Amino acid sequence: MKILDFDKDKFFEKLTPLMTNEDGENPEIGDQVRIKRPEIMGKIVDIGVYDDGREKFYIVTDDGRNVSTGPNNIIVVQKLIDGSMGGINRSRPAQDVSYEHVLDGNKTNKPFTKVVGEKVKTEPPQPGATKDEKYKGWNLRYQIAPKTGNNEVQGMAVHAKSSKTPPVRASAKTPEEVVKILQDKIDNFQSNNKITSNSVTIDFNKHLSQDIIGHSGEIFADIIEVNNKPCLILSPEQLGGMYRAIDRTSLSQRREDNGLHKFNFPGKKAANLGLTHARYRLGQPFEYMDGIQAYPLEFDSEVHPGEAVKLNEPGLTITQ
Numbered sequence: 001m002k003i004l005d006f007d008k009d010k011f012f013e014k015l016t017p018l019m020t021n022e023d024g025e026n027p028e029i030g031d032q033v034r035i036k037r038p039e040i041m042g043k044i045v046d047i048g049v050y051d052d053g054r055e056k057f058y059i060v061t062d063d064g065r066n067v068s069t070g071p072n073n074i075i076v077v078q079k080l081i082d083g084s085m086g087g088i089n090r091s092r093p094a095q096d097v098s099y100e101h102v103l104d105g106n107k108t109n110k111p112f113t114k115v116v117g118e119k120v121k122t123e124p125p126q127p128g129a130t131k132d133e134k135y136k137g138w139n140l141r142y143q144i145a146p147k148t149g150n151n152e153v154q155g156m157a158v159h160a161k162s163s164k165t166p167p168v169r170a171s172a173k174t175p176e177e178v179v180k181i182l183q184d185k186i187d188n189f190q191s192n193n194k195i196t197s198n199s200v201t202i203d204f205n206k207h208l209s210q211d212i213i214g215h216s217g218e219i220f221a222d223i224i225e226v227n228n229k230p231c232l233i234l235s236p237e238q239l240g241g242m243y244r245a246i247d248r249t250s251l252s253q254r255r256e257d258n259g260l261h262k263f264n265f266p267g268k269k270a271a272n273l274g275l276t277h278a279r280y281r282l283g284q285p286f287e288y289m290d291g292i293q294a295y296p297l298e299f300d301s302e303v304h305p306g307e308a309v310k311l312n313e314p315g316l317t318i319t320q
Helices: 008-014 099-105 175-187 206-213 267-272
Strands: 032-035 040-049 055-061 066-069 074-078 130-135 138-143 153-159 168-172 199-204 219-226 229-235 243-247 261-266 278-282 286-289 292-302 315-319
Touching: 032 055, 130 175, 138 175, 153 175, 168 175, 199 206, 199 267, 206 261, 206 315, 219 261, 219 292, 261 267
Parallel strands: none
Antiparallel strands: 032 040, 032 074, 040 055, 055 066, 130 138, 138 153, 153 168, 199 261, 199 315, 219 229, 219 243, 229 292, 243 261, 278 292, 278 315, 286 292
């Protein structure tokens, strides 16, 4: 029988011997039903809707399984409002068969699965639905489907630790394009905290001073451009105009292995390198020259008064 030829009245007339309520009443939550394929008894605990508009029935079977199926694959054998079928006691109190109650009360139940032979359809995302990701210390949120009336999906990224670092935004035809644009903007983020002073201070964090330098004594440092990217270089000796970095911890707290280094750096040179008043993480080191390692500087977050941000990895801060 074709779906278009379906006659509900005739269909329910055939089920009259199996139903204890009025002919033609639809299956409802709490009804005892028999699933045709495979043959098994169960109880309806919730009702949803398929993409094609048909009702979708969620059923807990007598043997404790959770299944879902369509209206043409079930037969009502006992209505909840009647409470009787053959020798069943009519005075038996009705059970709470709400969807939440059944799942909460039976933690061994598995998630609802489709009945064999039933087609599975992937429901499209709702207009404006979003997804979250993380990238280099930023939280990304972007739409996986455009809002109603829009042709593009939108996305935004905010710094995970610095609320004062401005967010970046993007829009494109697909979610994948939005994510790529956001990641590129993060990789090439241009801070608004431009350097205008004659001199800036470069403060090393403890992971740089203690894990890479490894002592509190003086060391020589510089920031140069390599492959169009600012890089920190370190040396135990002064080479070619490098700057002396000293321990900035107080004398009372200074120890051999707990240094926190800093050095002064020309503000104009820093600005020409594209640096700003910001925190920078150290990228993968490479050998710049014999015995000298270079560390690419990767932007982390802007520096703002009253906002403390810990990198939890080797890095430096450019302050006034």
